[in-house]
Every structure is written in structure tokens, then in C-alpha cells.
Amino acid sequence: MxxxxxxxxxxxxxxxxxxxxxxxxxxxIRQRERDLxxxxxxxxxxxxxxxPPPESTLVAGNVVISVDYFKRFLAxxxxxxxxxxxxxxxLLDRARREAVLRMKAQAAALGAAYIFNIKFQTMSIxxxxxxxxxxxxxxAYGTALYPARPGSPS
Amino acid sequence: xxxENPEIPEGINISPHHPLxxxxxxxxxxxxxxxxxxxxLGFAAEEFADRIPFETEAAFADNFIAQLPxxxxxxxxxxxxxxxxxxxEAALQTLADRIARAQELPPGMKITVHYLPDxxxxxxxxxxxxxxxxKGIIDTLHSENGxxxxxxxxxxxxRHRHPIRNMGRSLxxxxxxATITGATQSDGADTIVDNTTLLTSLNFSRxxxxxxxxxxxxxxxxxxxxxxxxxxxxETLLVVSTQEGGLTxxxxxxxxxxxxxxxxxxxxxxxxxxxxxxxxLVPITGYQ
Numbered sequence: 001m002x003x004x005x006x007x008x009x010x011x012x013x014x015x016x017x018x019x020x021x022x023x024x025x026x027x028x029i030r031q032r033e034r035d036l037x038x039x040x041x042x043x044x045x046x047x048x049x050x051x052p053p054p055e056s057t058l059v060a061g062n063v064v065i066s067v068d069y070f071k072r073f074l075a076x077x078x079x080x081x082x083x084x085x086x087x088x089x090x091l092l093d094r095a096r097r098e099a100v101l102r103m104k105a106q107a108a109a110l111g112a113a114y115i116f117n118i119k120f121q122t123m124s125i126x127x128x129x130x131x132x133x134x135x136x137x138x139x140a141y142g143t144a145l146y147p148a149r150p151g152s153p154s
Numbered sequence: 155x156x157x158e159n160p161e162i163p164e165g166i167n168i169s170p171h172h173p174l175x176x177x178x179x180x181x182x183x184x185x186x187x188x189x190x191x192x193x194x195l196g197f198a199a200e201e202f203a204d205r206i207p208f209e210t211e212a213a214f215a216d217n218f219i220a221q222l223p224x225x226x227x228x229x230x231x232x233x234x235x236x237x238x239x240x241x242x243e244a245a246l247q248t249l250a251d252r253i254a255r256a257q258e259l260p261p262g263m264k265i266t267v268h269y270l271p272d273x274x275x276x277x278x279x280x281x282x283x284x285x286x287x288x289k290g291i292i293d294t295l296h297s298e299n300g301x302x303x304x305x306x307x308x309x310x311x312x313r314h315r316h317p318i319r320n321m322g323r324s325l326x327x328x329x330x331x332a333t334i335t336g337a338t339q340s341d342g343a344d345t346i347v348d349n350t351t352l353l354t355s356l357n358f359s360r361x362x363x364x365x366x367x368x369x370x371x372x373x374x375x376x377x378x379x380x381x382x383x384x385x386x387x388x389e390t391l392l393v394v395s396t397q398e399g400g401l402t403x404x405x406x407x408x409x410x411x412x413x414x415x416x417x418x419x420x421x422x423x424x425x426x427x428x429x430x431x432x433x434x435l436v437p438i439t440g441y442q
Contacts, residue, residue: 030164037159040159041159070177071173073343077181078176078180079343081180081183084169086169086171086173087176089169
């Protein structure tokens, strides 16, 4: 019985902190997405042919986010019934958007207007007990194009 | 090439359900499903276990009774035990045989009493008609009637085939649980699964305790003509637990109904059946 009480405490604490952290993160994500809207992120490999040709460089954004106890518990129950594991949906949504934002911030520092050939890599980097998903890493990377500086070799 | 940067609508990658609502649905579902599963499997397993002949059960029990420390196996009777233990065990066996006759045990159902000189306040019946009595429980009693109640209660468990039924049930349920907890891959979810199962199966166990109490009362009437002394053990335990300020677990969480409750039930059954509650007590001297 005492382990039920411990579980309940963990769930309440996990839900409280998890929800607070998630809401705060989403507010920050939305704000920075508005701020960096001027950078275009494109999946195609083939940039437009410009004259003079722009400079290009690899930009990448990497993030690791952990899921809270409550969501992990919910996902465990979901494993029995099947269906959308919605408790992990926000985790991956946040991780992808944060990775893109970090990549865009790097591009913004270069003065780039475009990132071409964007790609994602996602992996579960921490296996909790019995292989439950603990946290995910998302890496976003692409080729930033920025105007050639005068005098630089093209 | 025209490149656009459309604003992506918020929340398209996220299910609109509130997580607490999802928790309620999933948790409610699993608790209900488990309760049904455990009850159904338990019922089926008990019915099967009930059809196992007592001789088969006894032969099976002999394998591990011999391995329990302090219990004398049939093959090696009373080896190394002190004379006091042998004397009390023999006296208990005689009382058990009287109780067995009074309970009209089916032919072939043999009761073997084991006496353990240990202060643990406990007595239990296990597979194969083996009943274990600790010195500690006998010390709390004041009359042979009280002792006969405890012994008759344990023998009634054997008569109702409770040990083999419980073993069959827990075997089947544990197998089913191992399958389910293997699927959740989450320790938290497993806690829910285990506790639901525990609460569901405890209920069976308390029904059995009540049944054993009723049979034991009937035995007292057959042996002594009255049920005086039947509540001796629980009255002592009640005083002890109140004095120690110990926590008495709520009835729902306990395999045995709480002492005060059990005294009440015993008195109620005796009154219903018209069994006299007063009568002379036989001294317990021979058993201590």
C-alpha cells in the first residue's frame, strides 16, 4: 500500500513540474519562432542559382529533453491498450522545434537568410529501467546560405 | 524558385486530449479489467484445484514439508527434538484428531500437527493437511477451548481445501500478471497492476477466513456443547495491539478480518445458530 502512496506522490510531483516546465518551454519556443521567422528553412537539396554565389556552411542545433514521471507512467499504461502515445507527442514536438531554433540562431549569427537541405536525427539517449524511454535527443542540421563578404574567395 | 515561410498552426502534432483525462480512462480501464481477470482466473483455478485428490496434494506437500526448518518429516519422526516439544506435539495431535472427527473430514484427509517452540504468535495450515502451531500463540490462550478454536480454524482451512485452492489461484494469477507487467515496461504501471491484484485476491481470502471461523465454531459446539472461549485469541490480540498502540490495518487491506470485527462476527454466528455462549472451560495446562 505504501508503494501506492509513493507512486501517487511521484505522479503529482511529476505532473506539476512537468506541466510547468512544458508550458514555459512552449512560451519560449513560440516567442523565438516569431523572432527568427525571417530565416527560411527548406528541405530541398538544390538552392536557387544566384549571382554572385553565396557562402555556405553547416549549421546544427541539438537538444536533449527528458520526459517527466507522470508522462512515462501514462505511456506505460498506453502500452497495454495501444493507440497514440500522446504523452510523448509534446516531448518530441518540443525537441524538434527547439533543435530547429538553435540551428536558426546559429544561422542568424552568420547573417543567413536561408537554410537548405534540413535534416533531423532523433534518438532515445537514456534507456530507463526495462528500456522505457527516458529522454530524447533531436539533432537538426542543414546548410546555411549567406551573402558572400566582399573580398572573400568565392 | 519561390520560397515561402508559412506560419504552422500551433498544436498540429499534439493530441487534443487532456493528460489527466487520459490517465483516468487508462487507469480505470486497467483496474476494471484486472479485477475481472483476477476474479475469473482465480475462480477457474480454484475449481480445478478443488478436483485435485487430497492424496496427490499430500504427496506433493511431502516434498517441501521435509525441507522446512523445525518441522519433523514423516520419514524422520522427531529426530533431535526435545521431550517437551514431543509431548506438546503429541497432545496437539490428539486434540487435532478429535477435531478432525468432529468436522467429519473426508476419508483419507489426514491432519498432521507440527509444534514449533517459537514465540511467534501464529498458526497456519498448509498443503497436505499439515498444521503448524507456534508456542507463541498457545501462550496467549487460557483454555483448551480457545486452543481448539485456533486448531479447528486451521483444520477447517484444510477441510475446505483452502491451501491447494490458494496455491492454484496464485499460480495462475501470477502467470497472467507476469504477462501483463511484461507489456507495460513501466514500474509505475506495474505498481497499479500488483496492488489491484492484491486487493482483489484478499477478498477471497477473507471469505475463506470467515468460512473457517464458522466451521471452527461448529466444531466447538460438537466437542464442548458451547462456544465459550472461541474469541479468546482475538480478545488477547486486541488488548495487545491496543496496548502497543500498534496500527491495526483497515479491514480492506488485511487478509484476516480485524480482531474486533472477528469477535463480533463470531458472536453473531453463535447467536444466529442458537449455540450457547456460556459453558465450562477446559484448562489448557497440558499444552503449555
